[in-house]
Amino acid sequence: MSEQRAVKKMRLDAFLSRAGRGTRSEVRQLIRRGRVLLDGAVCRRAGEHVEGRAVQVDGDQVVAPADSLHVVLFKPLGVSCSHDPREAPLVDGLLPAAWRRLGLQMVGRLDRATTGLLVLTTDGALLHELTHPSRKVVKRYRVRFAGRLPADAAERCAEGFQIGKEERPTRSARLEVEATDRATIHLREGRYRQVRRMFRRLGVEVTALHRDRVGDYDLPEDLRPGEWALLEEEDLERLLRDSSL
Ligand code: URA
Secondary structure: OOHHHHOOOOEHHHHHHHOOOOOHHHHHHHHHOOOEEEOOEEOOOOOOEOOOOOEEEOOEEOOOOOOOOEEEEEEOOOOEOOOOHHHOOEHHHHOOHHHHHHOOEEEOOOOOOEEEEEEEEOOHHHHHHHHOOOOOOOEEEEEEEEOOOOOOHHHHHHHOOOOOOOOOOOOOOEEEEEEOOEEEEEEOOOOOOHHHHHHHHOOOEEEEEEEEEEOOEEOOOOOOOOOEEEOOHHHHHHHHOOOOO
């Protein structure tokens, strides 16, 4: 968990996106269309590394984006994602104090009683890409519950249903029931306490909830509750990759 690892290689598409030239898919189109030059020559490889090289889009020099900080944290039980000291213990307290002024933002909060994969970033474009409803990044939750799930629970999750007073039904989700008290659910959205509310609607009570995957990125196995690690460029790629439902 060394802060030295913050210095890392950056791909051309990530560089352009961070420099405000569009989302990953938009900048990849620019690259494919031959509108991007690397050291004066057209570069059509989105994965090309850019350190120390001149990047131009349509003849315009691209200024290097400020270094961003991306972190994965294993959120422990009982810790709040709020910034309000009255809600302590807080996620903020698990991170180096020196980071407090950097504007780290959480990508999809977890409630106090939920554990697992929490991503934090100072990069507004990445935050937007990971949370914007149109991206539909898949989140995987391991669920323990009390009560009997109805036989058609998986079909109902796949179809979507109303929760609380919200008019819009839930988006299609994949539910795998593994035992009478254990299931996995894959969601493409992140509404307030969504898993707990969906399970309650299905007639059971969630007793433990753990998020262990976002996109194609798994919570690292060597991370213990309360520990964090810096995310590498390839981790960001995985987070953004579509893992189908
Ligand atoms: N669903 C919940 O109910 N809680 C979380 O923290 C995340 C998803």
